[in-house]
Structures are given as structure tokens and as C-alpha cells.
Amino acid sequence: MSNYRLGLEYALEQDQNDALKLYRNQFHIPKDNLGNDLVYMTGNSLGLQPKQTKAYVNQELEDWANLGVEGHFEAKNPWLGYHEFLTETMADVVGAKPIEVVVMNTLTANLHFMMASFYQPTSNRYKIVIESDAFPSDKYAVESQLRHHGFNDKEGLILWKPRKNEELLNYEDLESILEEHGEAIALLLIGGVNYYTGQFFDLKRITKLGHKYGCIVGFDCAHGAGNVQLNLHDSGADFAAWCTYKYLNSGPGSLAGCFVHERHAYRKDLNRFAGWWSHNKQTRFKMRDDFDQLPGAEGWQLSNPPILSMAAIRSSLDVFAEVGMDKLVEKSRKLTGYFEFLLKDLGEDVIRIITPSNPEERGCQLSIQVKNADKSLHDKLTAYGVISDWREPDVIRCAPVPLYNSFEDVYRLVEKLKVILNE
Numbered sequence: 001m002s003n004y005r006l007g008l009e010y011a012l013e014q015d016q017n018d019a020l021k022l023y024r025n026q027f028h029i030p031k032d033n034l035g036n037d038l039v040y041m042t043g044n045s046l047g048l049q050p051k052q053t054k055a056y057v058n059q060e061l062e063d064w065a066n067l068g069v070e071g072h073f074e075a076k077n078p079w080l081g082y083h084e085f086l087t088e089t090m091a092d093v094v095g096a097k098p099i100e101v102v103v104m105n106t107l108t109a110n111l112h113f114m115m116a117s118f119y120q121p122t123s124n125r126y127k128i129v130i131e132s133d134a135f136p137s138d139k140y141a142v143e144s145q146l147r148h149h150g151f152n153d154k155e156g157l158i159l160w161k162p163r164k165n166e167e168l169l170n171y172e173d174l175e176s177i178l179e180e181h182g183e184a185i186a187l188l189l190i191g192g193v194n195y196y197t198g199q200f201f202d203l204k205r206i207t208k209l210g211h212k213y214g215c216i217v218g219f220d221c222a223h224g225a226g227n228v229q230l231n232l233h234d235s236g237a238d239f240a241a242w243c244t245y246k247y248l249n250s251g252p253g254s255l256a257g258c259f260v261h262e263r264h265a266y267r268k269d270l271n272r273f274a275g276w277w278s279h280n281k282q283t284r285f286k287m288r289d290d291f292d293q294l295p296g297a298e299g300w301q302l303s304n305p306p307i308l309s310m311a312a313i314r315s316s317l318d319v320f321a322e323v324g325m326d327k328l329v330e331k332s333r334k335l336t337g338y339f340e341f342l343l344k345d346l347g348e349d350v351i352r353i354i355t356p357s358n359p360e361e362r363g364c365q366l367s368i369q370v371k372n373a374d375k376s377l378h379d380k381l382t383a384y385g386v387i388s389d390w391r392e393p394d395v396i397r398c399a400p401v402p403l404y405n406s407f408e409d410v411y412r413l414v415e416k417l418k419v420i421l422n423e
């Protein structure tokens, strides 16, 4: 991408020619005290609110007010099967078949429910592999699974680590782990896009590798869903889970997505936790029947879900359905490539980008190390109206989101960085 140019004029020109430019106006952009748009670079942490979300949530509030319990059947969007309104679009977003996807629970809860079914350790095969930089919640979750099954959580955990003085992970090192310990490993649980470095892994390659050694392979796609093409079905992964409040713009703490590969859809032998929402829809309300497992990912649901949260997800997914992941990724690569170009212009002796430079191996986020920086750099950026994310010891994570961030946003961010560095 050598046709990028410096200067504000170029950024404005790109925004003008952007096929998705109208979408920014469909989101609430946080503002400073003077009413100016902040440069919001933390859509990887909490995605912004689509303006139409209020109407979607209000519809359900109104139906609840007017109909009470009858809303389960009589609401404009009947609550009984409300989660089904989300399935197809969510499946498209993550590259899965509808039978493989359900929206339910929260992310870490889904990881545990998936492990209840797919982490079936024996005295010989019980170890779990995660990235050494895995998101803390994932690490706590797998450690507690090890303890739950009576294993030592230190001894049972294998960390896939970067090499000395590096941050990114190498597949060859994962291969070595499997060559050495493969027979003892029950599960690989990997972040589809690493939250810290922004490295987007080859899910298919990891799955093939894990399966070759008889391991179950699951992915946490919190930083992948709505950001990159995950192609979960083709990856062959056994399961995956992701939240909807990051790139999927569905509101703080909103419900999560879950994927179970089609080949497990009709299995009755898997250990699962069940509830009335995993039971056959036709007989669910007879309340007397013996348990009759729903096929597919839906069969892992437990409870009737919170409709207000699902209404916000529905609003957001309607935007994704309209745009499509192909167009999003196309803009994302341009925008993040531009960001990289501007950062490199600041001098590679000052700025180091940890995130892979190959667009196939990253989403929109760039994780940046600034020479001799500490958290005051991040605080100064915030004072300049740039919302970014600081990770100790020295990394700033910025995610220009193609749905609502502009080339001008990226330009302004780098200009502020330049001012701070020259102070």
C-alpha cells in the first residue's frame, strides 16, 4: 500500500471516497466538553452505540408495558424465539452455519459451558494450551477447569510463548509443544485474535495441528468477531465463543455468541449442562417431558434470555447484515494500513508496532510501543481527546473501526502523538 500520502488533505479525500462513510453518522460518537467528536480508538474494548439501538430496545419495553407475559407470543418480535432473529446474521459474521451458532450467556460463561462438554480430561490426557498473553479471564477459566477436575493448575497449563525479545507467536513453537506433549494435551484454547498484540491466528492451521494430536480445539473470538473473517466452520474448530460488546457494538456486558461445529450438532454422548432452553421447542412448555436435547449450538442454551440485551444485538447485527464482512474488512485494511503508514513516518526508532504488518495476520487494531513511554503518554493523548487503551508495561492499543472511524480520526490521532513526542 504505497499510495498513502501524508497530510490532512489526503485523509479528507479518503473519507470522501469511502464507500462506508455514511455509517459513521449512524453511531453516537462520544464528544468532548465543547461538543467536538473525540477520536475514539477503543471499539476493541467497547463498541459505540448505533443510533437505532434505542428504538429496538424501546420496542421491547413498550411491548412489555402493553402486553406483559403475552409478549412472549404477541410482541411485534415475539420473545419466545427471539434469539433466532440473531442466528443467521451472527453466523454470517463469524463464517458459520446457522445450526452452529447461538447467542446466549456471557463470554467467559460460554467458555466454561463449552469446556464442560469438550474438556473431558483423563489421567493421561488433561493438559490445556493457551497463549502466554491470553486474556486474564481465559487464563483464570482454564486454571479453574483444571482444578475442578482435580489437576494442578500450574502443571496442567502449557503456555504458547513468544521467543525471546519478541511478542508475536510462532506456529513452529506450537508444533514443538504438540510434538513434545501432544499425547498429554486435551485442549487448545486460543484467542482467535490476540487481544494484546492484535495477531490474528490461522485458525485452520491451529485446528489441524491440534486435531492431528487428538486434542480438542476451541477459540475465544472476542477480538475477532466483527473485526476479521473468522470462517469458523471451515476452520474445523470444535467450538468458539465471543462477546458482542467489542466490535459488535451491542452494549456493555451484552450477551455473547457461541459456536459448536456442525459435526457435534447431533451428539448425545457429550456431557452438557442443560436447562429448559436446551429442550425441544415443541414440548418445552409441557414441563413434564423427559429431557429432549435440541440439536446444534442451541442445545447448549440454559435459560430464557434477556430480550433487552438481544434487542441491542439485533440492532447492531442489522447494520452488519447491511454492510457485510467483506466490505468491512476491505475498508479496515485500508484504514489500518494508513494508520501504520503514518506511524512509520514518525520514525521507527521512536515507534515500534508489535502487531503483524501482514494484513492477513491482523484486524484493525495496532498495538504500539513508544520508546521510553510510560502511562503519562496515554494520559496526554486522552487530554487531547484521543481515547486509546494502555497496557502495562508500555503498549498503546488503538483500533480504528471501519464502521465508524474515519481516515481523519487516524490522522488526528497521529498528529496528537507527534505533538506529545515533540514536547
Ligand SMILES: *Cc1c(COP(=O)(O)O)cnc(C)c1O
Binding pocket: 106, 107, 108, 109, 135, 137, 138, 191, 195, 220, 222, 223, 243
Ligand atoms: C473481552 C474479553 C473477555 C471478557 O470476558 P467477559 O466474560 O465478556 O467479561 C474474555 N476474553 C477475551 C479474549 C476478551 O477479549
